[in-house]
Amino acid sequence: MSDTPMGAIPFFDGHCDTVSRCAHIGWSLREAQGQLDLVRLSRFKKAAQVFAIFADAAKFPAGALFDECRKQHDTFGRELSENAGLAVRCRTGADIAGAHAAGKVAALLSIEGAELLDCDPEKLETAAAWGVRLINITWNHVNALSGTNVEATDKGLTDRGRVFVREAYARGILPDVSHLSDAGFWDVAEMGLGPIVASHSNARAVCGHPRNLTDDMFRAVRDSGGAVGLNMYEDFIGGAHTLSDAVRHVDHFMALDGEKTLALGGDWDGCELAFGWRGVQDLPALWDALADRGYDRGTLEDIFFNNWLRVLG
Numbered sequence: 238m239s240d241t242p243m244g245a246i247p248f249f250d251g252h253c254d255t256v257s258r259c260a261h262i263g264w265s266l267r268e269a270q271g272q273l274d275l276v277r278l279s280r281f282k283k284a285a286q287v288f289a290i291f292a293d294a295a296k297f298p299a300g301a302l303f304d305e306c307r308k309q310h311d312t313f314g315r316e317l318s319e320n321a322g323l324a325v326r327c328r329t330g331a332d333i334a335g336a337h338a339a340g341k342v343a344a345l346l347s348i349e350g351a352e353l354l355d356c357d358p359e360k361l362e363t364a365a366a367w368g369v370r371l372i373n374i375t376w377n378h379v380n381a382l383s384g385t386n387v388e389a390t391d392k393g394l395t396d397r398g399r400v401f402v403r404e405a406y407a408r409g410i411l412p413d414v415s416h417l418s419d420a421g422f423w424d425v426a427e428m429g430l431g432p433i434v435a436s437h438s439n440a441r442a443v444c445g446h447p448r449n450l451t452d453d454m455f456r457a458v459r460d461s462g463g464a465v466g467l468n469m470y471e472d473f474i475g476g477a478h479t480l481s482d483a484v485r486h487v488d489h490f491m492a493l494d495g496e497k498t499l500a501l502g503g504d505w506d507g508c509e510l511a512f513g514w515r516g517v518q519d520l521p522a523l524w525d526a527l528a529d530r531g532y533d534r535g536t537l538e539d540i541f542f543n544n545w546l547r548v549l550g
């Protein structure tokens with residue numbers, strides 16, 4: 238085993254739920270007790286993180302979700318302005334390059350569940366103005382756009398769902414199919430409007446959880462020019478939750494020609510991490526496990542950084 242320091246590893250991750258923790262239980266994005274914060278991210282060679290606005294619709298009264306979305310967007314903005322020495326809010330590849338040239342963490346925004354925009358295509362304009370780059374069509378609960386992996390699993394995109402996906406692409410916001418029903422996935426894929434992302438999903442052939450992607454789904458994401466973020470949640474890693482189980486997911490995606498598709502999507506602060514990990518500070522162990530498996534530095538840099546940059550840059 239080598240022992241690569243965080244400072245030698247580039248990091249670009251597609252999904253964390255840390256902002257909702259900041260908004261609800263008062264964590265500071267600078268130094269939080271969870272799985273990720275700006276101080277820890279800043280230890281990587283260069284770091285970019287997509288921060289999700291997330292809320293469980295079942296815990297909010299009808300009509301309150303867009304206010305919650307705005308509240309978390311305010312939290313994101315306030316945390317970043319209070320930590321301007323550490324991180325920069327980014328939307329474009331040029332923003333990300335600028336953040337890294339200044340030695341700062343690049344912070345991007347996503348929304349996990351279109352119900353946070355009331356499933357209203359017109360509210361995508363607000364999201365685009367905020368710089369949102371990804372939106373999950375659903376979280377776990379069925380909404381006006383589609384069924385999900387756990388509710389109304391046979392239901393694909395509704396007519397409104399198709400309008401929403403079309404409008405999202407038109408505004409530079411990519412549909413994120415993690416949590417979406419399989420039927421909804423194929424409806425998005427068949428629209429063929431641009432890159433599809435699965436920001437935090439693994440390989441169903443390795444761990445048979447419906448939150449993971451079938452091989453055909455992975456190929457469809459690959460062929461769309463999108464990306465798939467490797468999720469560190471123990472239930473989606475499967476097996477004995479060891480690093481060799483994570484390596485099996487990577488091996489599987491690589492056998493599907495996923496070198497330019499597989500990326501990171503740790504689900505930080507949204508899950509119980511596998512491997513006994515505490516947070517992003519433990520990621521060098523995955524880098525080393527993959528290096529020991531024989532992956533070269535170029536491939537690792539693609540997985541750990543370049544593939545998200547290509548899609549979101």
Ligand SMILES: [Zn+2]
Binds near residue numbers: 437507
């Ligand atoms: Zn999620």
